[in-house]
Amino acid sequence: MDIAGLSMNMAMMDVQSQVGIKMLSKAIDLGEDMGAGMVQMLDAAAMERSVNPAVGGNVDIRL
Numbered sequence: 001m002d003i004a005g006l007s008m009n010m011a012m013m014d015v016q017s018q019v020g021i022k023m024l025s026k027a028i029d030l031g032e033d034m035g036a037g038m039v040q041m042l043d044a045a046a047m048e049r050s051v052n053p054a055v056g057g058n059v060d061i062r063l
Contacts, residue, residue, distance in 0.1 A: 048055065
């Protein structure tokens with residue numbers, strides 16, 4: 001049984017696990033930021049709609 005090799009493998013797996021967790025954390029943060037941006041855009045659109053209710057109500061299409 002190679003204790004040194006086993007120790008190295010376990011340390012490598014620990015590092016890979018930590019990197020994966022950090023990457024997932026960054027992805028979650030990015031998703032939350034994008035979601036907050038979407039909410040802000042929707043709020044801005046709702047504000048525009050409350051100020052100018054006729055805007056975007058009609059669409060002219062010509063063929």
